[in-house]
Amino acid sequence: MDHSKTKPRIEPYTPPAGGLGSLKSTTLTLVREKVPGSRYKTLFHQNQPDGFDCPGCAWPDREHTSTFEFCENGVKAVAAEATAKRVGADFFARHTVTELMAQSDHELEQHGRLTEPMAYDAASDHYLPIGWDQAFARIAEHLRALSDPDRAAFYVSGRTSNETAFLFQLFVRMYGTNNFPDCSNLCHESSSRALPQTVGVGKATVILDDFEHADTIMVFGQNPATNHPRMLNELRECARRGAAIVSINPLKERGLERFSSPQHPMDLVGGGVAISSLFIRPTLGGDFALIKGVAKRVLELDDAAVAAGGERVLDAAFLAEHCSGFDAFAADLRAESWPDLVAASGVPFEDIEALSRVYVNGKAVIATWGMGLTQHRDSVAAIQMLSNLMMMRGNIGRRGAGLCPVRGHSNVQGDRTMGIEDKPAQAFLDRLRDVYGFEPPREHGLDAVDTIKAMRDGRVQVFVGLGGNFAMATPDTPHTFEALRNCALTVQISTKLNRSHLVHGRDALILPTLGRTEIDLQKTGPQGVTVEDSMCMVHLSYGINPPAAGQLRAETDIVARMAHAALGSDKVDWLSYVDDYSRIRDDIAKVLDAFHDFNARVAKPGGFHLTPASRERRWLTASGKAQFVVNALEKDTPIARARALHGDRLMVLMTARSHDQYNTTIYALDDRYRGVYGQRRVLFIHRDDLALLGFAAGERVDIFTVWHDGVERRADGFLLVEYDIPRGCLGAYFPETNPLIPLDSVADVSNTPTFKSVPVLLKRS
Ligand SMILES: Nc1nc2c(c(=O)[nH]1)N[C@H]1C(S)=C(S)[C@@H](COP(=O)(O)OP(=O)(O)OC[C@H]3O[C@@H](n4cnc5c(=O)[nH]c(N)nc54)[C@H](O)[C@@H]3O)O[C@H]1N2
Ligand SMILES: Nc1nc2c(c(=O)[nH]1)N[C@H]1C(S)=C(S)[C@@H](COP(=O)(O)OP(=O)(O)OC[C@H]3O[C@@H](n4cnc5c(=O)[nH]c(N)nc54)[C@H](O)[C@@H]3O)O[C@H]1N2
């Protein structure tokens, strides 16, 4: 029996998230991946002081967890790596690349772990085995042949360890470019660009402990039951304590309503714990207007309090001591029109009022957010508005309060800290220069979207992917495919087969690597790597499973050998780093002050906290203060223009994750909490929009993007599912919908694709 497939059906889910369904799903996952019973212990070492950091997400761990923190989707991530299935040379001998292209992403994933280096052979359209040394020599040859180092781009996905990321950026900068597209560009870049301007640092100001002291938590645009399941344990504790939890989400995600913790037997029998006491449902992309509305209301409440001689609503002391720009901000809020805010947010005034009341009643408020806030045109402005709102009541740098962007990939934050950054700080480059004695490139490099454009135009000829699935994670799929195929060489360093191996340059290499769950044995013994979670805790991770295949190399090893082949080892003894990773950490300590005594500090169980200055109310902004930023409500947007043309028929589409996927990795075809089974080409739509458009649930439609460049963008054959989603909004899964997202439909400032707001029209299939 194929355990990865269930009968296609739509069947609304009513129990709490978690519960026995999670336990059942876990068993099915282990069977599907044929994980031997002897490996089950792997799962119990996840996020333990002596185990490995779960590759599932960046949510932090309780420091001294003594019991296994159960997480259904963590199990899926680990099982996908611990799978018994293999993709070796025999597999590639059986299938041409063209044949494999016809398989779905789910099928590609199911083949298992890559086992040996492979090179594309155009004559036979097959991948053939290649020796490691030959592979590195081929990369070096291509890199040396480029007229300019800026003709290569080096993508990083966020599972890469700090050690690998540091070596990789050093190699690439010594080679001569800052072309570091990364998954952050597609993810939390809007947070990383918004926050430095307001509070000085683009990271969370809270740690897990703050959740124990918060009395109010606002969760914006996140689906934690699927994407950060361990966060629900935290929210559950908060809810039980009586903290107010507000969810701001167009969808009533099940886990934000009720959660039954598999760790607490009473939950399993008792129907779980209610999580959100208030649900605010903006229209897609309505958050900026909503948050601005709440800020305006807070100001009005303060005015009223002042007039009545009551207690201030604003934290006047914090504003006076710590902030800059408040007066201009307040003036802008006063001038903003209520009807405009209500219309743009899609939230009735009563709900804005309700959210404002909850916010001002809170003495210690945490705001968390995910992709629902970061992947829109005005995302940077929305996150800055949230920062403004939190500053109004001094909710930053205080126990139980703060900003909490919830990052995705388990080490995406650490990779940035290590210098995987297309716009590096000059001070960081100075340190590289001083420590390694070379002049690093100073100009900004290419991010993900600009790399695609450069490949399309032939300006980038070599693409190296350190993990990830660039072909599918990015927008405008056919366009991106063309761009990748335009390269002279594409290299993918990967654990598992994915479409980025099949959409390739004229030369192409697949370099298989160890995963984080596996023992990384080098000359001086088993090596640990470090990661930084979403709340800035840095800790060690040791793999405990034997490697999936004898030929696999660690990511550090692959990067060091690539550097050695391309640059030689005169300036840097690349290979010696691989023998003992503490040497890499010593180097990291030389370049980054925050990592002083790195090896000693990280050896302590639980690791150490890279305390951001903003947490301590030190403001690394231009003004030296927490900076209020004024942003106007934009009216002339691509969506507004499309709506002017097409009226009510114009719909806005968001693309998000199902419960059984990890980004582009499709584990199985269910989305249990949303009632979808055995299929992925579904389109969530409001009942009244079905009627308006003359469709019925169960019919299939083709989706067309409305964009101004005349290019036809379409995705065909989506099953209409009547769903509790705001009018005018549609929901579907990525990556199936990525062909619909125009490459130049991006967020202002962060250049992140607008994955959560695409103007579209529907036609019957
Ligand atoms: N199992 C699993 N875990 C994962 C991942 C995975 O794919 N699978 N991916 C990892 C990664 S890289 C990331 S970045 C995170 C992603 O985790 P999330 O941020 O939860 O990502 P999405 O699934 O894209 O869901 C976004 C949520 O935002 C809501 N939303 C959409 N548009 C809007 C809007 O305009 N406003 C508001 N307020 N809400 C909106 C959606 O309804 C949905 O609930 O998860 C990480 N963890
Ligand atoms: N439409 C739409 N598109 C989106 C999003 C969206 O919400 N909507 N979300 C965006 C977001 S938030 C992100 S972060 C990106 C994700 O983009 P990526 O990070 O590029 O994509 P993943 O699917 O996480 O990458 C999966 C592949 O990584 C490889 N891999 C797994 N583990 C390891 C490892 O330990 N080492 C190495 N070297 N390789 C490994 C495997 O081969 C696997 O096939 O997608 C973005 N794309």
Ligand SMILES: [Mo]
């Ligand atoms: Mo992400």
